[in-house]
Amino acid sequence: MSSKSTNPLELGRSLSVPNVQELAQSDQISERYFRPEVDVAPVASIDEDELPVIDLMKLLNPELIDKDELFRLGLACKEWGFFQLINHGIPEEVIEKTKDDIKKFFKLPLKEKEAIKQLPGHIEGYGQIFVHSEEQKLDWADVLILNIQPSQNRDMRFWPTNPTTFRDTLDTYAIKIGKVVDCLYGLMAEDLGVDPQDMLNIFRDQMQSVRINYYPPCKQAKKVLGLSPHSDGIALTVLLQANDVNGLQIKKNDKWLLVKSKPNALIINIGDMMEILTNGKYKSIEHRAIINMEEERLSIATFHLPSIDVLLRPFPELVNSDGELYKTISAKEYTREYFAGKLNGKNALESMKLRK
Ligand SMILES: O=C(O)CCC(=O)C(=O)O
Numbered sequence: 001m002s003s004k005s006t007n008p009l010e011l012g013r014s015l016s017v018p019n020v021q022e023l024a025q026s027d028q029i030s031e032r033y034f035r036p037e038v039d040v041a042p043v044a045s046i047d048e049d050e051l052p053v054i055d056l057m058k059l060l061n062p063e064l065i066d067k068d069e070l071f072r073l074g075l076a077c078k079e080w081g082f083f084q085l086i087n088h089g090i091p092e093e094v095i096e097k098t099k100d101d102i103k104k105f106f107k108l109p110l111k112e113k114e115a116i117k118q119l120p121g122h123i124e125g126y127g128q129i130f131v132h133s134e135e136q137k138l139d140w141a142d143v144l145i146l147n148i149q150p151s152q153n154r155d156m157r158f159w160p161t162n163p164t165t166f167r168d169t170l171d172t173y174a175i176k177i178g179k180v181v182d183c184l185y186g187l188m189a190e191d192l193g194v195d196p197q198d199m200l201n202i203f204r205d206q207m208q209s210v211r212i213n214y215y216p217p218c219k220q221a222k223k224v225l226g227l228s229p230h231s232d233g234i235a236l237t238v239l240l241q242a243n244d245v246n247g248l249q250i251k252k253n254d255k256w257l258l259v260k261s262k263p264n265a266l267i268i269n270i271g272d273m274m275e276i277l278t279n280g281k282y283k284s285i286e287h288r289a290i291i292n293m294e295e296e297r298l299s300i301a302t303f304h305l306p307s308i309d310v311l312l313r314p315f316p317e318l319v320n321s322d323g324e325l326y327k328t329i330s331a332k333e334y335t336r337e338y339f340a341g342k343l344n345g346k347n348a349l350e351s352m353k354l355r356k
């Protein structure tokens, strides 16, 4: 049985909001979705070869090993906080099946999707999160949030049974993603010069959850946002765009850049907890999702964080004469704070900085 003290998703609350996929059928759009302050047009698209592309095979396969690739991985984590991972070893069938089952779930009639709706006061299930007031601006999206690891945190009431393969598909996908993430931790330790055992200890009882995002098209796409600017409040995220519609933008040098997702690549990003653990060496970057006028967009973000009792403190090798740059906080307290706010850039992380 899930226990309250170990389940990160039980640390959050959110008010319930209308179903956006339904709202998208009508011509009337409520003011609550309009973001007059936001210019959703990206300044530039990031070409595939601009956003760092890291080849996992060149980092793991002894016959292909390329030391420069490790340097590039480190640079991507330090300067971009985002990269695309290719040759990650997850079979194409697994990726395609995952995309397929997600699409099928969101195609179901509302009533069927609502069978796994979030319960009042909970964030696991189908609905939306980070909504704390009736006045707050809303994101143009519906989400499905599920705990994956540790498996005792799984609440099967919220796992779709239609399509019938959904549960197995998600389980297979998430386990494979978890393995890729474990490899990345090892490589990051090597890049950072951190004792690999310390990295392993932090993530030994790693927690994993998913947020599946469904962004309906919107006739006034330029006036709404699919996902408000935020950095991820965990250690590492793996994002898979589930259809061929781009919409992820990342903030670099104060400009919003559109990420063009490579087919079958995984988009990896550093989260707030990794920024804290690396004493600011690796950057958790603000990002957001924009909406398309004609086409829906789907993505699945898989979040990884240490067991919530772990204290987030920089690895000793990364603390220089300036000392630790962030307050020491448990993963549990950080998660609680993150969920207590609305999504607002890097606010949660900023509040952890010892020097501004
Ligand atoms: O849909 C996307 O591209 C972004 C998703 C995301 O940032 C998230 O779920 O945290």
Ligand SMILES: [Fe+2]
Binding pocket: 230, 231, 232, 237, 287, 301
């Ligand atoms: Fe995110």
